[in-house]
Amino acid sequence: MKIYNPHFIQQKEQTGQEKTEPQKTQRGESFLDILKAASTKKSEEIKGTTPVGLTFPKDLGLTALQKSAISKGEETLGLLNHLAGLFTKEDSSKSALDSIANALSHNIDELKELKKGLDSNDPLRNTLDEIEIISMVEKIKITRGDYT
Amino acid sequence: MPNKDDTSRGNILIVEDDAEVRSMLNDYLTFLGYKTDVAADGLEGLNKIKENRYDLVITDIAMPYVSGIGIISILKRDHPEIPVIAITGYGYHAEELAQEKNADFIMGKPFDVQKLKETVERLLKKD
Known part of the structure; x- marks a missing residue:
């Protein structure tokens, strides 16, 4: 499964200063910045209407746990979307990819915990499984250097 | 050498998005005398499972559309009698x-073909 741009080539090396601040990317993004961006984007998308003009129903009868799980799943999809976006930018760096990998790793752990509380027949589990597996694969591809 | 006349050894579905691995598995299992079918992604795999009867499914885990995890979940829910081998790198x-x-x-990938042969034989014997 490949969501990366095959034409992407890492062009910039880390500077000495960046090496002393591994939490920040060349564009000043930290792990928290990326998480925040992913969840802000998600909130904005939910507030508005979908491209086909549908609005989200206010109450689907979901439990608090299901809502948290959906929210975490959407946040993780936002991170994957952010990752896909990095490949279209010339200034994407190894540290930006590493920040995404850290954020994905964090979200995978949270998704696993949230899934434990869901009913074994809850269809949400399958959706979260798919998000988890994609995230896990992308995290491994980043950390083993497939994209650099 | 496998018995070429023995086409009843089992019908195996191989679900793998990597064409090279898919072809290797297909060639090897056919050589061993199994009847095989292939799918290039999870969705195609699920459609084939719906339409045909298989004695064993071998699935990759990371694949487009539906992952191997999705395939295993659905198989174990709808066809618990069909054994599944999951392969992953x-x-x-x-x-x-x-x-x-x-x-x-x-x-795990890369896998040992001898181990694969023994596992396929063991899982098909269970039936």
């Missing part, structure tokens, strides 16, 4: 997920 976490879904056997 993504290490412990992927193997753990496959185990949670009750895959009958999990193999």
Whole structure:
């Protein structure tokens, strides 16, 4: 499964200063910045209407746990979307990819915990499984250097 | 050498998005005398499972549209009698997920073909 741009080539090396601040990317993004961006984007998308003009129903009868799980799943999809976006930018760096990998790793752990509380027949589990597996694969591809 | 006349050894579906691995598995299992069918992604795999009867499914875990984890979940819910071998090159976490879904056997890539042969024989004997 490949969501990366095959034409992407890492062009910039880390500077000495960046090496002393591994939490920040060349564009000043930290792990928290990326998480925040992913969840802000998600909130904005939910507030508005979908491209086909549908609005989200206010109450689907979901439990608090299901809502948290959906929210975490959407946040993780936002991170994957952010990752896909990095490949279209010339200034994407190894540290930006590493920040995404850290954020994905964090979200995978949270998704696993949230899934434990869901009913074994809850269809949400399958959706979260798919998000988890994609995230896990992308995290491994980043950390083993497939994209650099 | 496998018995060329023995076409009843079992019908195996191979679901793998990597064309090279898919072709290798297909050639090897055909050589061993099994009847095989292939699918290039999870969705195609699920459609084939719906339309045909298989004695064993071998599935990759990381695939487009529907992952191997999705395939194992659906198979174990709708056809618990069909054994599943999960294969993955993504290490412990992927193997753990496959185990949670009750895959009958999990193999890391690159895998040992002799081990694959023995596992296929063992799982088909169970029937």
